[in-house]
Amino acid sequence: MAMQTQQSQRRRQVLSRERIVEAAVELLDAAGQDALTVRAVTERLSTGAGAIYHHVGNMGELLTAATESVLVGALAARPEPAEAPTAVPAAAEEIRGVALALYDAVCEHPWLATQFAVQLTRSPWGAVTPRVFESIGGHVRTLGVPRRDWFAATSTLVHYILGATAQNAQAPGDAGRGTGSTAEPDRAAYLDVASRAWQALDPHEYPFIHDIAEQMREHDDREQFLAGIDLVLAGIAATRPAADPGHHPQAG
Amino acid sequence: MAMQTQQSQRRRQVLSRERIVEAAVELLDAAGQDALTVRAVTERLSTGAGAIYHHVGNMGELLTAATESVLVGALAARPEPAEAPTAVPAAAEEIRGVALALYDAVCEHPWLATQFAVQLTRSPWGAVTPRVFESIGGHVRTLGVPRRDWFAATSTLVHYILGATAQNAQAPGDAGRGTGSTAEPDRAAYLDVASRAWQALDPHEYPFIHDIAEQMREHDDREQFLAGIDLVLAGIAATRPAADPGHHPQAG
DNA sequence: ACCTGAACACCGTTCAAGT
DNA sequence: ACCTGAACACCGTTCAAGT
Numbered sequence: 001m002a003m004q005t006q007q008s009q010r011r012r013q014v015l016s017r018e019r020i021v022e023a024a025v026e027l028l029d030a031a032g033q034d035a036l037t038v039r040a041v042t043e044r045l046s047t048g049a050g051a052i053y054h055h056v057g058n059m060g061e062l063l064t065a066a067t068e069s070v071l072v073g074a075l076a077a078r079p080e081p082a083e084a085p086t087a088v089p090a091a092a093e094e095i096r097g098v099a100l101a102l103y104d105a106v107c108e109h110p111w112l113a114t115q116f117a118v119q120l121t122r123s124p125w126g127a128v129t130p131r132v133f134e135s136i137g138g139h140v141r142t143l144g145v146p147r148r149d150w151f152a153a154t155s156t157l158v159h160y161i162l163g164a165t166a167q168n169a170q171a172p173g174d175a176g177r178g179t180g181s182t183a184e185p186d187r188a189a190y191l192d193v194a195s196r197a198w199q200a201l202d203p204h205e206y207p208f209i210h211d212i213a214e215q216m217r218e219h220d221d222r223e224q225f226l227a228g229i230d231l232v233l234a235g236i237a238a239t240r241p242a243a244d245p246g247h248h249p250q251a252g
Numbered sequence: 253m254a255m256q257t258q259q260s261q262r263r264r265q266v267l268s269r270e271r272i273v274e275a276a277v278e279l280l281d282a283a284g285q286d287a288l289t290v291r292a293v294t295e296r297l298s299t300g301a302g303a304i305y306h307h308v309g310n311m312g313e314l315l316t317a318a319t320e321s322v323l324v325g326a327l328a329a330r331p332e333p334a335e336a337p338t339a340v341p342a343a344a345e346e347i348r349g350v351a352l353a354l355y356d357a358v359c360e361h362p363w364l365a366t367q368f369a370v371q372l373t374r375s376p377w378g379a380v381t382p383r384v385f386e387s388i389g390g391h392v393r394t395l396g397v398p399r400r401d402w403f404a405a406t407s408t409l410v411h412y413i414l415g416a417t418a419q420n421a422q423a424p425g426d427a428g429r430g431t432g433s434t435a436e437p438d439r440a441a442y443l444d445v446a447s448r449a450w451q452a453l454d455p456h457e458y459p460f461i462h463d464i465a466e467q468m469r470e471h472d473d474r475e476q477f478l479a480g481i482d483l484v485l486a487g488i489a490a491t492r493p494a495a496d497p498g499h500h501p502q503a504g
Numbered sequence: 505a506c507c508t509g510a511a512c513a514c515c516g517t518t519c520a521a522g523t
Numbered sequence: 524a525c526c527t528g529a530a531c532a533c534c535g536t537t538c539a540a541g542t
Binding site: 037038039049050053058059 | 533536537
């Protein structure tokens with residue numbers, strides 16, 4: 001898909017905000033955050049700087065639009081019926097599905113991780129959050145969470161998802177410039193290096209890190225990500241006032 | 253503390269990496285991420301650009317050092333005895349304490365939120381993660397989590413904490429330039445605006461958001477943050493094979 | 505209305521030259 | 524060794540001028 005850059009067709013096509021955003025996503029995917037410059041977009045669309053600013057406003061807006069574009073695509077890929085399922089296990093499965101869709105999107109577009117965080121910080125209730133909240137929240141309702149806890153349960157899931165995806169998006173650096181997808185050995189080697197670095201830390205200052213260095217090397221990102229989702233879901237299930245009201249689940 | 257800028261003393265003091273990092277933190281606190289430029293540091297320390305690069309390497313390294321500096325300070329503020337407590341409720345309380353320390357640090361230094369995310373993405377197992385893992389992980393062990401789940405439980409907590417703090421760090425924009433701390437009414441007004449924006453969204457596209465818009469306006473950031481921690485802790489307690497082994501806690 | 509592209513103010517970084 | 528500060532290549536953004 002990234003190979004077919006038909007510049008001849010591209011040249012005299014009419015410029016639009018969508019085409020600019022599309023070009024931005026392509027640039028970000030190809031070489032990361034730093035590669036998105038006005039000049040790069042300008043060259044890719046064979047136009048001038050003024051033309052870009054006629055459609056987009058500024059650089060930050062373009063980044064936001066690119067982020068939203070990919071996010072919407074990732075969430076739309078899931079069917080999500082208008083009437084949500086009513087069964088509890090189905091709702092949990094839906095939540096896992098949305099989480100994985102976001103996880104996969106961040107893996108495909110590593111720049112998304114940073115961008116999620118920036119969006120979250122700069123305009124916390126702006127573009128990204130409502131969409132993710134909506135995708136998760138409907139299913140939280142189905143889980144049987146009492147109304148007053150909807151916000152807490154949903155935001156816990158969302159924050160975990162955004163935090164975890166940020167970490168697990170392995171940055172390809174400048175390596176993935178047209179090369180295929182032979183990232184597996186790199187991944188293993190990378191974890192090996194990280195694990196060794198952890199083992200080399202001072203055991204007195206970092207006793208726990210020392211203990212789990214081995215576990216870290218062997219861990220599967222995707223599996224661990226889902227384990228975290230299940231942990232939060234277990235917490236939601238335990239807190240829910242169903243069979244055992246009045247019990248405080250904090251410790252034991 | 254920020255008022256006493258004694259330039260006379262500062263001028264001919266010997267330049268060091270620490271003093272540069274300190275100046276960087278002050279600049280970031282005063283006016284945010286964009287305010288940290290080599291020239292700004294240069295002027296604040298009345299020196300030349302080359303002097304900075306003699307001690308620091310490059311801009312990214314300076315940002316990382318500033319992040320680590322504040323992070324270490326925030327974690328060191330907690331006592332954390334060499335021998336961790338053995339009681340389960342105490343361990344849970346310790347985890348809440350560490351989480352709140354990070355939360356408060358991000359509130360005090362909003363630029364930290366973005367920086368955490370960037371660190372997480374660019375070098376996931378680099379500077380920030382091990383310290384936070386260590387602060388949380390020791391107590392997870394005390395919670396009675398089986399060894400093979402240490403990594404999963406700890407990383408779930410850490411990812412939630414980093415995601416949640418990223419969102420809750422209210423960016424002060426360029427407003428906080430020397431003005432006191434009258435952020436409370438701003439906060440309420442801000443949540444009010446956000447809540448109205450949510451209510452204005454298309455109810456068909458965003459039914460859940462529409463439902464919790466009211467709840468969002470009334471929510472207390474800090475309280476919700478702790479509620480999320482407790483939810484994950486409840487999940488850890490529920491998953492732990494204590495009274496009820498073999499049971500799957502996912503749904504019910 | 506839509507686009508061009510030179511120009512401007514700024515940025516990170518380098519490096520010959522000083523002490 | 525440590526520092527100076529002009530210079531360089533680059534960036535986002537603007538704007539008079541074109542169609």
